[in-house]
Amino acid sequence: MVPFNALSTSFKTLAITALLSATCAAALAQAYPNRPVKVVIPFTPGGSNDTVGRFLADELQKKLHQPFVVENKGGAGGVVGSDSVAKAPADGYTLLLVSTPHVANPSIYKKMPYDALKSFTPVARVMAAPVVITATPRLGLRTVDDLVQQARKQPGKLSFVSSGTGSYFHLASEMFMDQTKTELLHIPYKGAGPAMADVVAGHADISIGSVLSSLPNVKSGRLKALAVSGSKRQSTMPDVPTMAEAGYPGYEADNWWGLLAPAGTPADIVNTLSRTIGEIMAAPTTAARFAPEGVLVSYQKSTDFGGFMETETVKWTRIIKAAGITAE
Structure with a gap:
């Protein structure tokens, strides 16, 4: 017969082993x-959007050792x-790469199937890009003030192009007119390529x-760059002043990109993603x-993003309503 004390020790060992196994299994799960x-x-x-999204997915895959699979779903x-x-x-396990239109769409479309802010959990903002104001050389414009x-x-005589009504570049152009108190004629195209070509x-x-x-056409002299948005000059266009330097410091029309998750995504998952993205953005190679x-x-962690x-929703809502932009 097994002594009672020995039996108790065996049970204790089994119980501890089972508990540790369960804990490890739960941690792995x-x-x-x-x-x-x-x-x-x-x-x-x-x-x-595709360039930034695919870069981010590739880098997250390297860091977190699982496939991050891109799915383009336009419309x-x-x-x-x-x-x-x-x-x-x-x-x-389902994430969304967004840019400026995400916060503008609720003011452009009469009916939205989701709330652009409440239906998602911010993960991180990753990058931003200024716009450049260019003109055809035949106008003889040298500065923003000339324009x-x-x-x-x-x-209403001078025309500006966009990749479509309600597109980001349409919004940036409307902001320009709003700030400079000018009226330009909008010519929408189906895509940025045909717009730039004209x-x-x-x-x-x-x-x-x-x-x-814009850069190749500016370098070749086929377009005249007047100014860039943002707080500092572009390294690729060092001689082109910012809008602030041109006398219009309030022109903040940068496009931006960030990552969202469905609302209610656990905080530890969001933090893991946000922290990892921060590491990717901090790398000099990025x-x-x-x-x-x-x-x-232009990295921002979840809460800051x-x-x-x-703030961006308020800014673009004012511009869109003042211009009367609708998708219908």
């Missing part, structure tokens, strides 16, 4: 991520893809667009990778 993560880009392949200015993430399980004075003399060809007058798409494209590292989006 809860480790994030332990399976592939989907990153939805709510626009078709190509363009800045309705980003609404279709964003809605799919808003309705996804809040478990950290403003000519536009005020002939309201300014280069002299069929339209002004483009307020990305540094990346800034070096995007600087030639006019894109700057949430406050930033609220």
Whole structure:
């Protein structure tokens, strides 16, 4: 017969072993991520959203040792893809790459299937990019003041292009008119490429667009760069003044990108993602990778990014309502 004390010790050992096994199993089950993560880009392949989103997914995959799989789901200015993430399980395995249109869409579309702020948990802001104001050389403009004075003399005659009504560059152009008290004629195109081509060809007058798409035409002399938004000059265009230097310090029209998760995503998962993204953004190679494209590292952790989006919502709502922009 086994002595009582020996039997008790055996039971204790078994109990401790079982407890440790259960604890380890639970820890492994809860480790994030332990399976592939989907990153939805709510626009078709190509363009800045795709470039930033795929870079971020690749770097997260390297850091967290699980596949981060990009899925492009375009439609309705980003609404279709964003809605799919808003309705996804809040478990950290479906994420959304957003840019400035995310906070502008609620003012552009009459009916939204989700709340742009409340339906999501902010993870991190990652990057931002200024716009550059360019003009066709045939106008003979040298400065922003030249443009403003000519536009005020002939309201509605000078034209500006965009990649479509309600697009980011349309919004940036409306902000320019709002601040400078000018009236320009909007010519929307189906895409940034055709829009830029018509300014280069002299069929339209002004483009307020990305540094990346404008730079080759500025260097070749086919476009005249008047100013860039943002707080400092672009390294790729060091001779082009900022809007503040040109006398318009309130022009804050930078595009930005960030990562969201469905509302209710656990804080530990959000913190893991946010902390890892911070490490990626702090790497010198990240800034070096995007600087030639006019894109700057602009990291914000979850709580700061949430406050930033609220501020951006107020800013763009005012511009959109003043301009009467609608998607219908």
